Amino acid sequence: xxxxxxAMKKHEAEQAEQVEQGGGTPPGSGHGPTxxxxxxxxxxxxxxxxxxxxLLVVHHxxxxxxxxxxxxxxxxxxxxxxxxxxxxxxxxxxxxxxxxITCLNLGLVMTERVDCRTVVIDCDLKKGxxxxxxGAKASPGMADLLxxxxxxxxxxxxxxxxxxxxxxxxxxxxxEVGELIGRPExxxxxxxxxxxxxxxxxxxxxxxVASDAGILGKAVGDALxxxxxxxxxRKSIEESIRLLHAANVKLSGIILTxxxxxxxxxxxxxx
Numbered sequence: 143x144x145x146x147x148x149a150m151k152k153h154e155a156e157q158a159e160q161v162e163q164g165g166g167t168p169p170g171s172g173h174g175p176t177x178x179x180x181x182x183x184x185x186x187x188x189x190x191x192x193x194x195x196x197l198l199v200v201h202h203x204x205x206x207x208x209x210x211x212x213x214x215x216x217x218x219x220x221x222x223x224x225x226x227x228x229x230x231x232x233x234x235x236x237x238x239x240x241x242x243i244t245c246l247n248l249g250l251v252m253t254e255r256v257d258c259r260t261v262v263i264d265c266d267l268k269k270g271x272x273x274x275x276x277g278a279k280a281s282p283g284m285a286d287l288l289x290x291x292x293x294x295x296x297x298x299x300x301x302x303x304x305x306x307x308x309x310x311x312x313x314x315x316x317x318e319v320g321e322l323i324g325r326p327e328x329x330x331x332x333x334x335x336x337x338x339x340x341x342x343x344x345x346x347x348x349x350x351v352a353s354d355a356g357i358l359g360k361a362v363g364d365a366l367x368x369x370x371x372x373x374x375x376r377k378s379i380e381e382s383i384r385l386l387h388a389a390n391v392k393l394s395g396i397i398l399t400x401x402x403x404x405x406x407x408x409x410x411x412x413x
Contacts, residue, residue, distance in 0.1 A: 193277035194302065197243050200250040201303075212251040215397065222394065227258075229332070229342040230394065231265075231362040233355040233386075235378040236348050239370040240399035242271050245345040253303045258340035261298065263309040265346045265358055267319045270311025272345060276301055283312025287331055288322040294334060307339070323357050332361040349385050350378060359391030368397045 194201050199208045220226050232248075234241040249262040264272040265284055273280040278299050286292035292312075299308045314322065335342045344362055349355040359365055365386055369379055379396075386393050 195275040195277075198246055198250060198275065200247045208247075209251070212247050213254075215248065216251050216254075218395070227336075227340045229336045229344075229362055229364065231344045231346055231355065231359050231365045231391070232368060232397075233346045233349045233359075233365060233382070234368040234370075235350045235374055235382040237351065239348070239368050239374060241348070241368040242266070242275070242345050244366075244368050244397055244399060245343055246272065246275055249306055249341070249343050250303065252341045252343075253306045255340075256305060259305050259307065259338075260341040260343070261307040261309065261335055261339040263335065263342065263344045264311040265323075265344050265354065267311050267314045267322065267354070268316060268347065268352075270345075272308065273310045276308055278308055278310060280310050281312045283310035284331075285312035285314035285319075285322055287312070288325050288327055290327070294331065309335075319354070323354050328358070329361045332358075349382050356385055356389035356391065359386060359389050362391075364392045364394045366395050366397055367393060368399055370400050371398050373400070 196202055199206060200212050203209055219228060219230070222228070232241050232245045245262060249260050252258070252260040262272065263284060264270040267285050270280070270283070272278075273283075278301065282292035282297050284297070287294060287297055287309075297309050297312070299310070300306075301308055332342075332344075342362075344358060346355040346358050349367075355365070367379070367382055367386070383393060
């Protein structure tokens with residue numbers, strides 16, 4: 143825990159120093175005006191089986207403590223944007239820290255704003271897991287979009303939530319991921335998603351493992367870093383922050399996962 147806390151405090155100090163020197167707003171304070179969207183959403187006519195994974199607690203346990211924590215996260219993110227619309231990239235330092243689950247639960251909690259539309263995009267082209275968690279089709283998706291073999295309308299799927307939409311990773315060969323992510327079409331795809339939807343959330347591979355997050359970050363702009371409590375090392379967090387800064391991506395926040403409330407054993411003793 144101390145390692146995570148130290149890394150967070152170091153990042154906050156760096157942000158404060160940047161504001162002091164530049165006289166501007168801190169990273170993540172907003173995206174500025176966003177072009178208006180059209181009345182009709184782009185979406186393929188594809189039905190999902192509605193079998194959302196039990197890990198998506200915001201759907202299965204709406205009144206639970208974890209769901210409330212996601213609502214608090216939603217409040218904090220919306221407070222950073224005057225127009226209450228945002229576009230975030232979610233990454234982590236290493237695998238197994240909960241970034242994909244965090245991404246989907248955040249998307250689900252945004253659907254509680256019933257007058258707004260949310261889209262979650264699986265940009266982990268090698269190991270995309272979102273389609274399995276949502277009970278949705280795995281393709282066509284982001285890889286097909288970047289390759290030019292499918293249109294946005296063909297890739298965006300509806301979900302069991304009326305205002306939540308999903309773009310899967312799609313089919314891709316391992317040796318073409320780097321070439322696809324680096325294509326100039328990426329900027330156009332991100333811009334169109336931001337224009338069409340109120341909230342766009344991109345799931346990416348761990349930034350310490352693959353360069354995809356840094357490349358995507360240039361198009362998206364803002365990032366959230368997922369950190370697994372009591373497991374992620376401080377050096378890994380600092381390296382992630384350095385890589386995001388090097389790619390000119392704003393780190394808007396750090397999300398702690400796998401938090402467990404500790405109850406001392408003596409509380410269970412009978413008097």
